[in-house]
Amino acid sequence: MSATQELEFRDAIRDAMSEEMRRDKRVMLMGEEVAEYNGAYKVSRGMLDEFGPRRIIDTPISESGFAGMAIGAAMLGLRPVVEFMSWSFSLVAADPILNNAPKMLFMSGGQFGCPIVFRGNDGAGGQLGSTHSWSVEGLFSNVPGIKIVIPSTPADAKGLMKTAIRDDDPVFFLESERLLGMKGEVPVGEDVLVKFGQACVRREGTDCTIASWGRPVHFCMEAAEALAKEGIFCEVLDLRTIRPLDIGAIERSVRKTSNLVIVDQSWSFGSPGSEVAAQIHQRCFDDLDNHVHRVHTEDVPAPYAFNLEQEYLPNTRKICEAVRSATYNA
C-alpha cells in the first residue's frame, strides 16, 4: 500500500510537471506568467527556481504565436507543456492547436508526431464573464487526433498529467479554476500514473447511473447524496477523459441500473454529453427504462452576476431533477 500525501489540486499538477521534468530533460513549460509570477493561478510556483529560464518560459500575450512555436518544438523533439491562462484564450490559437497539432502525424505520413500538452482553466463559476468562462470540450472533442483530459480530484490531476506528458499525442488538459484550491489525498511516487480511457466509479448505486467529468462530478456526488435520502440510489461515474472515452464503463453501469443521466458543463448542442447519449442509446437500447437524460450548462453565454451564473451551471438541483425524471420519481 503506497503512501499518500494531502495536496492541493494546483500543487498536484505542479508536482506532476516537476517530476516529469526531472525525469525527462525534453519536458519544458511555457505560457503567460508561468515563470516570474509563479503562474497566474500559482500552479507553477517554484518551478522557475528549480528549472531555470530555459525550461520555464514566460511568453508574450500571443496564444497563436507561442502555441504554434511549441508545436514546432514538439515536432522537432521537445515535449512542451503549454499553459493557456484560460482555455477561453485558446480560441485565439485555434488554428495551430486544431489544425496543426492533431493532424501532424497524419499529414506527415508518420514523420512528425506532436507530443505536446496544452493545459489551463476550463469552465465557468468564477464570475469571469461570458468571454472567459468557456468549456472548450464542447468544441474540441469533435476533432480526431486530440486527447482530452478533465480531472476532478488532485490525485487524478497528478496521475493524468504524468500520463499526458508521457503521451506522444497532443493532449488538452482541462483544469477547473474553482477546483485549484481543492485538497485531496495524492499517492506518493514518481510512477503513479492514471491511464487515459479509464473511468472511475466514485459512488456505487443501483437505480440510476450519473456520468460526468471535471468539476460537475462534485455536483453529481452532492446530488447522489441528496437522492439517497429519497430512496434513489445513484451510481456516479467520473469519466476523467473524454477522448478516449470509457464507454464500456458507462455501458456496464447502465446495464445494472437501466438509467443514465449525463452531466456535462458544455452547452448541450453537439456536446460530449450528446455523444455519450447517442452511443448509449445505440449500445444499451434494450437495457434502458427511459431515454438518456442530460444536464448541461444553459444554452446562453455565461452570465456575470453570481446568482445567474450559479443557475447557469449544471448544478446539483438540476441533476436531482433529472435523476427523478429519469427514474419516474418526479
Place this chain on the structure above:
Amino acid sequence: MPRLSDTMESGTIVRWNVKEGDAVKSGMVVADIETDKATMEMPVFDDGRIVKLLVPAGQQVKVGTQIAIILEDGESEDGAAKSPAAAQTSPQSFPQSSQSASGNAFVSATSSTRGAKSNEPINARTQEILESDDARVRVSPVARRIAEQEQVDLASLTGSGPGGRIIKRDVLNALENRGATPAAQSTDTQRAGSISSSAQGASSTSHVASSSSLAVPVTPTLRAGGLVVAGLQSTEVAVSSMRQVIAKRLVESKTTIPHYQVSMKFELDRLMALREQLNSELAAMGIKLSVNDFIVRGCALSMAKHPYVNASWGGEKILMHQQVNVGVAVALDEEKGGGLLVAVIRDVDRKSLRAISSETKALSEKARTRGLSMEEMSESTFTVSNLGMFGVEHFTAIINPPNSAILACGAALKQPVVRDDQLTIGYEMTATLSLDHRVIDGAMAARWLNTLKGLLENPAALLV
C-alpha cells in the same frame, strides 16, 4: 357510398341509424344500404361524431359519393368542409366481393375528411394509426425485455410512465403479484434496481417508488392457475386459429349476452311422412331433403310474425333485420382437428325447401373440405344447430353474435306420446331456443316456438 359488391354501381341509403351530432364508435352500424344484391348494414371504423349527413335516406347515389362526415376528437370542421372534391375522384373499391360483407364497409367520407389522398386509402389509414395515441402499447426497452424473458403479458399491464408507457417497475410489480420472483433478486435489491446480483453498495432502506412490499423477500409460491401441477401428465396440443376464434367469440357471447332457454317438443310424424314422400318422388332428380331443411325453413317463416327474433341488440336500439338469413352449424371432421363453422343461407324465407337443401349440402361439404369464405359465413340473423344425427335428445346452444337467438334441435325419436288422451307411439323432437333477453322476452320466445310448432306439425305450410 362504399362498393359493397363487385357489380355495385350505386346504392340507396335505406335508413340512417344516426343523426347529425350523434357520437359514433368503431363498429357501430350507421346505415342500412340497399345494393344491387341485398340490403346490408354499414358500420364505421372510427370513433367520433357525425357532423353532417350529406345524402338523405331513400336517395340512390353512385358508389364513391360522399355520404357523411365524421370528425374525430380534435378535428375541426373547416378541414372537413374543404375536401369533398377528393372523395369524388376515385371511389374506394374493396378487394373482392367475399369481403364486402358488412364487416368491411367504410364510410368513404372518413378518409377525405382527413385530407388524405383518396387514391391511396391504405397509406392514409396507416398514417392515422401511427399518429393515434391509443394505437400501440408503449413499453420501455428494458421492460419489454424482462416481460419477454419472464413471460409477462404486456397487454395485461397498465403503464405508469408518461403516455401510459409500461416501465421496468410495472413489469417487476406484475411479476411479484404473480407470486414468483425473477431469478437473481435478493432482499437487498431495490425495486427498480438491478437484475444482476451485484448490489453490494445499495442499502436496503425502502424505496420511495410506488410499490408496496419492498424489502420483504418474496418467495415463489405455488399458485393454482398457470403453474403445472406436479404428477399430472399432459401433452400440449396447439390451438388452431379457428379454435382460437371460436373460443374468443363464444366467451364474448356467453359473457355479454344474457342467455336464457325455452324448450318445446314437436310432433314430427306428419313431417317425417311428408319428407319420405317427397324424397321418394324426387329421388330421380337427386333431391334428398333432411329434417333440418324443414326446420330451417320453418324457422325462417316464423320470423314474419315475430320479427324480434330476427333482430340484433344494437346498444341503445334493436336492429330489426330486413332479411332472414339462417346460419346452419356445420361440425368439421375430428380427424382434421374438429371445429365448427356456421354456413349462412340467405333469404331463407324466400327459398324453397329444395333450394335450402341443396345449398345447405353444398356449403356443408365445402366447409368440411375447403372451408368457407367470409361471405358464406357472415350476416346470419338466426342460427340453427342440430345434433339429432348423433341421437342427442336435448341440448342448449350458445348464441352466435350478433344473432339474438339460436335453436338447438335434438333427434326426432320414436317416443311414447299422448294423443287424444290415448297413449301411442309418435316421432318427437325437442328443440331448445337460447335467447338474448335484451331483445326477446320469454313470452315472445314462447309465441315464436308455437308458430314454429304450427308449421312443423302442419308441414304443408312449409311447401307453399
